[in-house]
Amino acid sequence: MDWGALQTILGGVNKHSTSIGKIWLTVLFIFRIMILVVAAERVWGDEQDDFICNTLQPGCKNVCYDHFFPISHIRLWALQLIFVSTPALLVAMHVAYRRHEKKRQFRKGDQKCEYKDIEEIRTQKFRIEGSLWWTYTSSIFFRLVFEAVFMYAFYFMYDGFRMPRLMKCSAWPCPNTVDCFVSRPTEKTVFTIFMIAVSSICILLNVAELCYLLAKFILKRSRRAGNPKHHPNHENKEETKQNEMNELISDSCQNTVTGFSSS
Amino acid sequence: MSWGFLRDLLSGVNKYSTGIGRIWIAIVFIFRLLVYAVAAENVWKYEHNEFECNTKQPGCENVCFDHLFPVSQIRLWALQLIIVSTPSLLVVFHVAYRETREKRHNQKLYKSPGKIDGGLLCTYLVSLILKTGFEIVFLVLFYKLYNGFKVPHLVKCDMKPCPTAVDCYISKPTEKMIFLYFLVATSGLCIVLNLSELSYLIFRYSIKCYLKRYIKKQQSSESDCHKLRTIGHSRTATARQVHNSPSVLLNIQDKLEKNAAH
Numbered sequence: 001m002d003w004g005a006l007q008t009i010l011g012g013v014n015k016h017s018t019s020i021g022k023i024w025l026t027v028l029f030i031f032r033i034m035i036l037v038v039a040a041e042r043v044w045g046d047e048q049d050d051f052i053c054n055t056l057q058p059g060c061k062n063v064c065y066d067h068f069f070p071i072s073h074i075r076l077w078a079l080q081l082i083f084v085s086t087p088a089l090l091v092a093m094h095v096a097y098r099r100h101e102k103k104r105q106f107r108k109g110d111q112k113c114e115y116k117d118i119e120e121i122r123t124q125k126f127r128i129e130g131s132l133w134w135t136y137t138s139s140i141f142f143r144l145v146f147e148a149v150f151m152y153a154f155y156f157m158y159d160g161f162r163m164p165r166l167m168k169c170s171a172w173p174c175p176n177t178v179d180c181f182v183s184r185p186t187e188k189t190v191f192t193i194f195m196i197a198v199s200s201i202c203i204l205l206n207v208a209e210l211c212y213l214l215a216k217f218i219l220k221r222s223r224r225a226g227n228p229k230h231h232p233n234h235e236n237k238e239e240t241k242q243n244e245m246n247e248l249i250s251d252s253c254q255n256t257v258t259g260f261s262s263s
Numbered sequence: 264m265s266w267g268f269l270r271d272l273l274s275g276v277n278k279y280s281t282g283i284g285r286i287w288i289a290i291v292f293i294f295r296l297l298v299y300a301v302a303a304e305n306v307w308k309y310e311h312n313e314f315e316c317n318t319k320q321p322g323c324e325n326v327c328f329d330h331l332f333p334v335s336q337i338r339l340w341a342l343q344l345i346i347v348s349t350p351s352l353l354v355v356f357h358v359a360y361r362e363t364r365e366k367r368h369n370q371k372l373y374k375s376p377g378k379i380d381g382g383l384l385c386t387y388l389v390s391l392i393l394k395t396g397f398e399i400v401f402l403v404l405f406y407k408l409y410n411g412f413k414v415p416h417l418v419k420c421d422m423k424p425c426p427t428a429v430d431c432y433i434s435k436p437t438e439k440m441i442f443l444y445f446l447v448a449t450s451g452l453c454i455v456l457n458l459s460e461l462s463y464l465i466f467r468y469s470i471k472c473y474l475k476r477y478i479k480k481q482q483s484s485e486s487d488c489h490k491l492r493t494i495g496h497s498r499t500a501t502a503r504q505v506h507n508s509p510s511v512l513l514n515i516q517d518k519l520e521k522n523a524a525h
Contacts, residue, residue, distance in 0.1 A: 005267075066438075070438060
């Protein structure tokens with residue numbers, strides 16, 4: 001069980017996303033998950049071993065490390081990636097539910113169902129409209145919220161995005177104010193800034209996708225409001241119905257007239 | 264053999280679950296299994312190496328660590344994940360049993376082997392009860408073993424061979440506490456989902472039973488009405504015959520009297 005499992009789950013959502021959504025997924029997989037696994041985890045791998053405090057007092061290092069890093073950067077990023085990917089599952093579940101309904105219709109032999117076989121239902125791509133639009137939009141909204149919350153938590157916990165080289169610690173049982181040195185501070189700063197930058201790009205992509213979906217929705221609505229009855233099929237149907245009614249009325253009138261005349 | 268095996272097993276269960284069951288599986292995969300594998304495991308990776316006691320006495324650290332953590336929290340977490348996922352296999356086995364039975368008898372015995380009705384419903388309910396039970400048992404175990412879900416940064420230890428009450432420092436206590444609270448929250452959520460699925464299934468089943476009984480009653484009362492109507496018709500027919508027959512008798516009597524008079 002690793003990031004590959006998340007990739008297979010999210011890969012299915014890719015088919016039903018907008019183009020911006022597909023770009024977002026690519027950025028997530030390549031610039032965040034892959035960087036985390038391949039590079040960032042190594043940088044933070046020896047973080048507590050190489051965290052050194054200028055004291056021989058046992059326990060001082062542990063306490064100071066815990067004080068400065070309540071939760072490690074790497075774990076916070078992992079949690080952020082998991083939480084940010086989860087709303088896409090709402091879309092995957094909705095699509096799976098729709099597929100299930102279509103399969104049920106197909107099996108019942110419903111004539112409304114326009115599919116030829118079950119394979120076609122399985123591979124069909126659903127358009128983002130109706131209730132799926134609402135699910136998709138709310139998933140993007142939640143993604144934005146989670147990204148923002150985690151970025152703020154990062155900033156709040158570590159007083160910015162820089163990793164200092166030296167930290168002064170006076171927590172008990174350290175005998176006095178002790179100098180503690182972080183391992184690889186510059187490399188960690190670089191990766192932190194990189195991850196924050198990619199997070200910001202993902203936020204921008206999500207905002208753009210949200211605006212795009214809203215604009216599409218508003219345009220569709222305004223088109224429908226502007227042309228209520230100028231639908232050619234609709235017009236033809238109405239005309240043929242009226243013609244039939246007229247024929248029926250004229251036939252019945254003729255019958256009554258002939259009836260009267262015969263009696 | 265790794266977590267992928269459990270993941271594949273649970274994917275098989277997904278087919279025979281209700282909607283709430285599928286949400287439960289998704290939460291177990293993503294918020295428990297995945298978080299465990301990519302984040303939590305690394306927090307506890309060097310817990311023994313980083314555990315430090317304020318003494319140079321050899322063996323003191325080992326003894327104190329063993330006393331404080333009889334079973335490491337991360338191992339308890341892994342056990343919980345495995346044991347809580349296992350009752351779902353009962354459902355898979357039952358469906359497999361149904362399918363082999365159909366094959367053996369070479370005829371369709373069930374509407375669909377995977378449909379949750381009859382015996383499979385009982386199995387499903389039992390698996391839900393077991394899952395909930397195991398979750399609660401593990402949460403209680405966590406609470407009792409570690410005196411709550413907090414991880415202190417300092418613990419005093421006076422086991423032999425430590426010379427006196429010695430200060431022992433646990434590594435990354437805050438991070439461990441955050442992940443333990445996360446574990447408790449996801450466990451609680453899974454318990455709530457299991458209970459709601461249980462009540463949903465029981466409610467649905469009782470509505471079905473009630474409707475069946477109601478329809479049966481209606482049908483039996485309709486057939487009674489029909490019977491009464493047919494009996495009523497035949498009775499009126501015989502009653503008319505009986506009614507008509509006295510007038511015939513009177514006519515015969517009149518004729519006989521007339522003949523007698525002549």
